[in-house]
Amino acid sequence: MKHPLLSIIAILFLASCQSDPNKQMDEGTITENIYRSKEMGWTMQIPDGWTVTHKNTVDERAEKGLEMMSESTGVEFDVSQLKVLLNLQKDQFHNFQSSAEAFTL
Numbered sequence: 001m002k003h004p005l006l007s008i009i010a011i012l013f014l015a016s017c018q019s020d021p022n023k024q025m026d027e028g029t030i031t032e033n034i035y036r037s038k039e040m041g042w043t044m045q046i047p048d049g050w051t052v053t054h055k056n057t058v059d060e061r062a063e064k065g066l067e068m069m070s071e072s073t074g075v076e077f078d079v080s081q082l083k084v085l086l087n088l089q090k091d092q093f094h095n096f097q098s099s100a101e102a103f104t105l
Helices: 003-019 057-074
Strands: 030-031 034-037 041-045 083-091 094-102
Touching: 034 083, 041 083, 057 083
Parallel strands: none
Antiparallel strands: 030 034, 034 041, 083 094
16 A cells, blocks of 8 residues: 555655746747747757756856856856746756847947
C-alpha cells in the first residue's frame, strides 16, 4: 500500500516542478510547441528534444557573461531594456538564446 502512495506523491512533486514555458520569457507565447512573437514577427516550431530554458538559468548566464565583459573591457553595460525571448536547450552543449532591445535614436 505504501508504494502506490509514494508513486503518486512523486508524480505530483515532479509535475509541480515543471513551469509554464510562457512565464520563462518577457515577450511571445508558446502554444502547442510553437513560439510566436507578434512584436518580433517570429513564428518558430520548437524542435523535438529541445526544452524551454528556465528564466533563472537565462538570468544567471546573462549575469555571468556581463561580469566577464565588464571585467575584460572596463565598461559597465546597461541591459535594463533587454527583453528575454525564446531560449531553448537540448543538452549541456546545445543552446539557443534570443533577446531583443528596442533601438532608439
